[in-house]
Amino acid sequence: MINPKDKHLPKIDTEDAQASEHVKMSRRLFLGGSAALMGAAGAGVGASLLPATAQAAKGGPASAHVGPGELDEYYGFWSGGHSGEVRVLGLPSMRELMRIPVFNTDSATGWGITNESKEVLGNTGHLNGDCHHPHMSMTDGHYDGKYIFINDKANSRVARIRGDIMKTDKITTIPNVQAIHGLRVQKVPHTKYVFANAEFRMPHPNDGSEMDAIDKYFTMFSAVNAETMEVDWQVIVDGNLDNTDADYTGKYAFSTCYNSEGAVDLAGSMRAERDHLVIFNIERIEAAVKAGKFTTLGDSKVPVLDGRKGSELTAYVPVPKNPHGINTAPGGKYAVANGKLSPTVTVFQLDKFDALFEGKIKPRDTVVAEVELGLGPLHTAFDGRGNAYTTLFIDSQVCKWDVEKAIKAYNGEKVNYIVQKLDVHYQPGHNHTTMGETRDADGKYLISLQKFSKDRFLQCGPLHAENDQLIDISGDEMVLIHDGPTYAEPHDCMIVHRSKVKTRKLYDRKDPTFASTVAMAKADGVNLETDNKVIRDGNKVRVYMTSVAPSYGMDKFTVKQGDEVTVVVTNLDQIEDVTHGFCMVNHGVQMEISPQQTASVTFVADQPGVHWYYCNWFCHALHMEMRGRMLVEKA
Numbered sequence: 215m216i217n218p219k220d221k222h223l224p225k226i227d228t229e230d231a232q233a234s235e236h237v238k239m240s241r242r243l244f245l246g247g248s249a250a251l252m253g254a255a256g257a258g259v260g261a262s263l264l265p266a267t268a269q270a271a272k273g274g275p276a277s278a279h280v281g282p283g284e285l286d287e288y289y290g291f292w293s294g295g296h297s298g299e300v301r302v303l304g305l306p307s308m309r310e311l312m313r314i315p316v317f318n319t320d321s322a323t324g325w326g327i328t329n330e331s332k333e334v335l336g337n338t339g340h341l342n343g344d345c346h347h348p349h350m351s352m353t354d355g356h357y358d359g360k361y362i363f364i365n366d367k368a369n370s371r372v373a374r375i376r377g378d379i380m381k382t383d384k385i386t387t388i389p390n391v392q393a394i395h396g397l398r399v400q401k402v403p404h405t406k407y408v409f410a411n412a413e414f415r416m417p418h419p420n421d422g423s424e425m426d427a428i429d430k431y432f433t434m435f436s437a438v439n440a441e442t443m444e445v446d447w448q449v450i451v452d453g454n455l456d457n458t459d460a461d462y463t464g465k466y467a468f469s470t471c472y473n474s475e476g477a478v479d480l481a482g483s484m485r486a487e488r489d490h491l492v493i494f495n496i497e498r499i500e501a502a503v504k505a506g507k508f509t510t511l512g513d514s515k516v517p518v519l520d521g522r523k524g525s526e527l528t529a530y531v532p533v534p535k536n537p538h539g540i541n542t543a544p545g546g547k548y549a550v551a552n553g554k555l556s557p558t559v560t561v562f563q564l565d566k567f568d569a570l571f572e573g574k575i576k577p578r579d580t581v582v583a584e585v586e587l588g589l590g591p592l593h594t595a596f597d598g599r600g601n602a603y604t605t606l607f608i609d610s611q612v613c614k615w616d617v618e619k620a621i622k623a624y625n626g627e628k629v630n631y632i633v634q635k636l637d638v639h640y641q642p643g644h645n646h647t648t649m650g651e652t653r654d655a656d657g658k659y660l661i662s663l664q665k666f667s668k669d670r671f672l673q674c675g676p677l678h679a680e681n682d683q684l685i686d687i688s689g690d691e692m693v694l695i696h697d698g699p700t701y702a703e704p705h706d707c708m709i710v711h712r713s714k715v716k717t718r719k720l721y722d723r724k725d726p727t728f729a730s731t732v733a734m735a736k737a738d739g740v741n742l743e744t745d746n747k748v749i750r751d752g753n754k755v756r757v758y759m760t761s762v763a764p765s766y767g768m769d770k771f772t773v774k775q776g777d778e779v780t781v782v783v784t785n786l787d788q789i790e791d792v793t794h795g796f797c798m799v800n801h802g803v804q805m806e807i808s809p810q811q812t813a814s815v816t817f818v819a820d821q822p823g824v825h826w827y828y829c830n831w832f833c834h835a836l837h838m839e840m841r842g843r844m845l846v847e848k849a
């Protein structure tokens with residue numbers, strides 16, 4: 215086994231390996247230190263941070279170390295897979311900064327427990343989720359910081375997270391499909407649509423009358439409106455849908471299909487040597503919707519168009535074999551489909567799609583290279599300098615290759631398009647470069663997300679952590695600089711320069727996330743900012759209280775056994791980071807109330823007696839004393 219460290223660090227001629235290690239270390243520390251000083255002199259947020267690479271200004275690879283009190287240069291948004299959440303990391307330190315509950319319940323924040331979160335979650339009754347693909351909204355191919363979207367394969371949903379407060383604010387269930395997998399945003403002119411692939415083919419109508427008429431099954435490509443979060447249209451396709459991406463003109467989106475066979479079993483879905491990429495012509499689809507050339511399915515009102523083979527709304531390009539990821543290069547000249555069961559990647563030249571839809575060229579004429587990289591290519595990322603980085607699942611490697619040289623080699627020239635292969639540990643799926651899915655790809659870091667960690671960390675029972683590895687790609691060679699254990703399962707991530715993310719420190723009192731609660735208070739004649747009041751409405755009781763560290767505005771209230779009690783807390787603190795909580799002991803309720811936020815929770819007071827409530831977010835030296843009593847009178 216090759217040690218990647220030996221391969222890529224500059225050779226130092228000494229017999230004492232430890233001494234050379236020491237030389238490298240101190241040089242790194244020296245560079246880090248001087249960069250820190252420069253950062254301090256340059257001052258201000260956005261000034262460059264310590265080991266800001268370009269192979270750490272040629273002194274060796276960058277360090278993932280970000281010193282105490284120093285800020286990271288990038289935000290990483292990590293899919294939490296079947297944990298159902300999204301995680302926010304800082305890069306290069308890989309420190310976990312925040313968790314954003316989405317398709318899960320979260321005890322700390324009360325997500326799935328509070329009325330405000332239940333309103334977002336809807337009443338699907340699903341407490342689980344399986345998210346894969348987080349992507350930030352864009353304007354003209356640049357991240358705009360406004361939203362982050364994520365799919366839920368488990369319950370066929372798409373969620374939106376607000377960039378300013380980092381909370382989920384909308385969740386949409388996609389009708390008439392099963393298992394939303396691939397998700398990407400329209401990059402240009404701005405994110406009007408979020409494209410969502412439904413993976414599994416199914417009967418229509420799916421009314422229980424038939425299981426085995428599988429030739430009648432189909433699935434659909436959906437366009438979710440980024441602002442309304444309604445589905446604007448759906449397109450029926452041949453085969454199934456795996457991953458998706460969009461171009462930089464706003465005209466096309468395209469998805470891979472691994473099951474062109476339409477099989478329902480494993481062997482069947484591997485029968486064909488080629489499956490396909492399906493290209494969606496957005497202008498034509500929008501025109502067809504406008505002209506009323508659509509149907510609807512079931513109870514849903516969403517326009518459904520037929521994009522199966524022969525339709526002028528789509529084009530199908532054969533691609534070997536069970537292709538998985540599809541990735542558009544920054545700037546949008548090329549997109550790369552990753553072969554999975556074929557050792558190849560297929561390179562499409564996107565400006566040929568117009569000619570394809572005009573019937574001037576054949577589907578395969580859009581392919582400008584199809585070259586071998588290694589076993590199990592799954593996803594590709596780009597550095598903005600003409601290099602692509604493809605994960606090889608079976609080889610446990612990242613392959614760096616030169617796109618223009620690959621095209622030359624495909625055309626018969628004798629050039630070596632493979633630049634380097636780096637071992638990763640072990641079995642990579644997605645990878646992602648800093649800013650790499652936008653026009654602003656800066657080629658500093660690559661994240662490789664491994665499905666297995668095996669022996670890399672202390673073990674914690676049979677269930678292992680996964681391993682997210684940080685690689686410095688700023689120089690001629692990739693150098694592994696950090697191993698990051700993660701909990702199930704970061705399918706995918708994206709890395710956004712911190713200048714693109716602008717978050718609030720306090721809630722705006724007009725924040726729409728608690729607008730319904732504000733409206734309820736208004737109807738009760740309650741001023742949330744001043745009043746501490748109990749309102750009785752039949753057997754429904756609404757308890758309104760304020761909070762200022764270290765006390766609630768109300769230290770006791772009385773209800774009757776069997777009442778449905780809604781506690782509404784408004785945090786009047788104006789100080790950054792002073793979040794309060796509300797927990798009613800033995801009632802299964804708990805929530806976060808951040809500064810200037812209103813949050814509410816409803817429960818049944820079914821146990822007579824005195825019940826304590828307390829603040830469970832540490833807020834003050836007298837945090838333990840921040841508590842009160844509810845008396846439940848026997849019915």
Ligand code: RUQ
Nearest residue numbers: 346643644705706
């Ligand atoms: S997929 S490991 Cu769910 Cu994005 Cu490729």
Ligand code: CUA
Nearest residue numbers: 794829831833
């Ligand atoms: Cu308020 Cu702890």
Ligand code: CA
Nearest residue numbers: 472473483536
């Ligand atoms: Ca197949």
